[in-house]
Every structure is written in structure tokens, then in C-alpha cells.
Amino acid sequence: MREQRDLPWRRTRDPYAIWISEIMLQQTRVAAVIPYYERFLARFPDYQALAAAKEDDVLAMWAGLGYYSRARNLQKAARQLVELGGFPREHAAIRELAGIGSYTAGAVASIAFGLPHPAIDGNVRRVVIRLTGDADASIEVEAGALLDRRNAGQHNQALMELGAMICVPRDPHCGECPVEKLCGARQQGLENELPLVKAKAKLVRRERTLAVVRRGGKILLVPSPRVAGFWDLPEPFPGIHMGAGLGTFRHAITTSQYVFEVREASLAGRIPKGARWWDEASLGQIPFGTASKKALRCLETL
Ligand code: SF4
Numbered sequence: 053m054r055e056q057r058d059l060p061w062r063r064t065r066d067p068y069a070i071w072i073s074e075i076m077l078q079q080t081r082v083a084a085v086i087p088y089y090e091r092f093l094a095r096f097p098d099y100q101a102l103a104a105a106k107e108d109d110v111l112a113m114w115a116g117l118g119y120y121s122r123a124r125n126l127q128k129a130a131r132q133l134v135e136l137g138g139f140p141r142e143h144a145a146i147r148e149l150a151g152i153g154s155y156t157a158g159a160v161a162s163i164a165f166g167l168p169h170p171a172i173d174g175n176v177r178r179v180v181i182r183l184t185g186d187a188d189a190s191i192e193v194e195a196g197a198l199l200d201r202r203n204a205g206q207h208n209q210a211l212m213e214l215g216a217m218i219c220v221p222r223d224p225h226c227g228e229c230p231v232e233k234l235c236g237a238r239q240q241g242l243e244n245e246l247p248l249v250k251a252k253a254k255l256v257r258r259e260r261t262l263a264v265v266r267r268g269g270k271i272l273l274v275p276s277p278r279v280a281g282f283w284d285l286p287e288p289f290p291g292i293h294m295g296a297g298l299g300t301f302r303h304a305i306t307t308s309q310y311v312f313e314v315r316e317a318s319l320a321g322r323i324p325k326g327a328r329w330w331d332e333a334s335l336g337q338i339p340f341g342t343a344s345k346k347a348l349r350c351l352e353t354l
Pocket of ligand 1: 179182183218219220224225226229230231232233235236237238243
């Protein structure tokens with residue numbers, strides 16, 4: 053598409069850079085990814101640098117993007133690439149790398165190497181279903197049939213862009229669509245009906261408390277129960293007295309909407325197993341989960 057957005061990963065055919073962007077873009081919006089992508093590539097400019105890095109450094113560069121298994125798999129795959137001596141140039145072999153599914157393998161194979169493979173993510177799935185006008189169409193078959201095999205990379209990026217900018221989930225901009233005349237959904241007036249959507253899970257509201265326990269310029273942190281290598285502020289535990297409130301914030305995790313209250317606390321017993329005192333001055337270097345980062349912002353605004 054002539055009107056495609058000028059995104060940093062569109063200016064390269066480096067399979068490493070394309071792969072990093074595609075993994076970051078899973079579950080995360082484009083605008084949020086751009087600064088992470090630029091910092092990550094500046095810090096780890098190639099798979100060799102990523103393979104040689106300490107896991108804590110990789111996780112710290114990822115902090116805030118969530119779904120940390122993606123970062124761990126990136127490093128695992130970078131180490132596989134070191135063993136292989138470079139990026140494989142076959143879809144099936146790219147698919148073998150840790151954390152790479154069919155979509156990402158298709159994107160890397162087609163954009164970096166021009167291999168004739170579709171790359172089917174949620175946006176492309178929607179566009180293909182609408183183009184066929186058939187809710188039950190086989191996406192793989194239809195996407196393969198549509199593919200411009202000589203320009204697979206450009207074709208895949210154009211479909212991604214069409215899905216992101218024009219053939220959007222609600223009220224697609226069919227009047228601006230370059231394939232309007234070929235579109236089955238449009239011809240049948242079904243562009244808003246297709247693809248059929250499943251009912252969304254309801255967000256459940258929950259309340260939680262985080263404790264700020266300080267002692268002589270140090271703050272008590274506990275290992276994150278969800279992300280190995282990360283640290284969190286503790287929740288109330290036997291042996292602390294909860295004190296004044298410092299602030300509240302909201303944080304959604306999958307189907308739960310949490311309201312966190314951050315409170316001062318003082319220690320009256322033992323610290324929990326695995327907990328450690330950290331210098332408050334070094335907080336900027338510690339990998340934190342997103343909820344704890346938001347909690348620490350409450351402290352900054354006091
Ligand atoms: S005509 Fe409308 S529904 Fe069809 S592909 Fe274009 S934007 Fe999507």
C-alpha cells in the first residue's frame with residue numbers, strides 16, 4: 053500500500069530486526085512498541101549480542117511490555133541461531149526457533165527473505181474472512197490463494213496494514229479500501245458482521261494492597277511470583293503493621309481489573325522467605341513487574 057505507515061521495522065530486511073518487532077507486536081500496540089523496539093535494538097543490535105546478554109538485562113529491556121516468556125524465548129532462539137550460524141532461510145526451520153509460531157515465521161520468511169508464505173495474524177484473518185465473504189472459510193487455504201508469491205513480503209505487509217488502518221474490526225473504512233470491488237463481505241453488506249465474534253469475557257474487579265516497608269534508605273522487595281528474575285513490592289504478610297495510604301492505581305491482568313492500594317508499613321516480625329532489602333537509590337536498575345512500577349510512581353509523586 054502506498055499509504056503504509058513509516059514504522060521503523062518496515063525500513064529493514066534484517067531478519068533479526070523483523071523478528072524482534074513481530075514478537076514485540078504480539079499483544080502490544082504499535083505506538084507502545086516503537087520506543088521498546090528502538091532501545092532493544094540499540095542494546096542488542098544482533099542475535100549474537102542477544103545470545104550473549106545476561107537474562108536480567110534482557111528482561112529489564114522488556115519490562116513494561118508484559119508476557120515475559122516472549123523475552124526469554126527471544127534469548128533462547130538467539131542462542132539457537134548462534135548454534136545454527138545464522139537465520140535459517142526456510143519457513144519450517146524458522147518455525148523451529150523458540151517462541152516462533154506460524155505467523156512470525158511467515159512474516160520473517162516473506163519480509164526478510166521473500167519466501168512465498170502468508171503471515172496470518174488477527175488483522176490478516178479478519179481481512180481474509182471479509183474478502184471471501186464467508187464466515188467458515190479456511191483461512192490458511194484462502195490466504196495461500198490470495199498470496200502474491202513473487203512479492204510475498206510486500207503482500208503480507210499490505211494485508212497487515214489494511215487490517216490495522218482500513219479494514220478495522222468495527223466500521224471498516226470500505227470507501228477508502230483498495231480492494232473494495234473484490235470484497236465478498238462488502239458485496240453482501242456483511243462488512244460489519246464478519247468475522248463472527250465470540251462473546252468477550254467480563255472483567256472481574258478485585259482489590260489488592262502493596263506495602264512499602266523502608267529501613268535506613270532501603271526498601272523491602274519480594275521475588276515476583278509470576279516472572280522469574282523480577283521483583284515486586286510485598287503484599288501484607290504476617291509480621292507487618294500497615295500504615296497510611298500513599299496512593300491507588302488500577303491495573304488489568306487478563307480478565308481481572310485490580311485496584312491496588314499502596315500503603316506504608318512497618319516491620320514487626322520476620323521478612324518473608326526470599327524477600328530482600330534493596331537500596332532505594334538503585335530502584336531504577338531493578339526489573340519490576342508492571343504493577344510494582346505503577347506503585348513506585350505513587351512514591352515519586354509524594
Ligand atoms: S471493502 Fe471493507 S470489509 Fe472489504 S476488505 Fe475493504 S475495508 Fe475490509
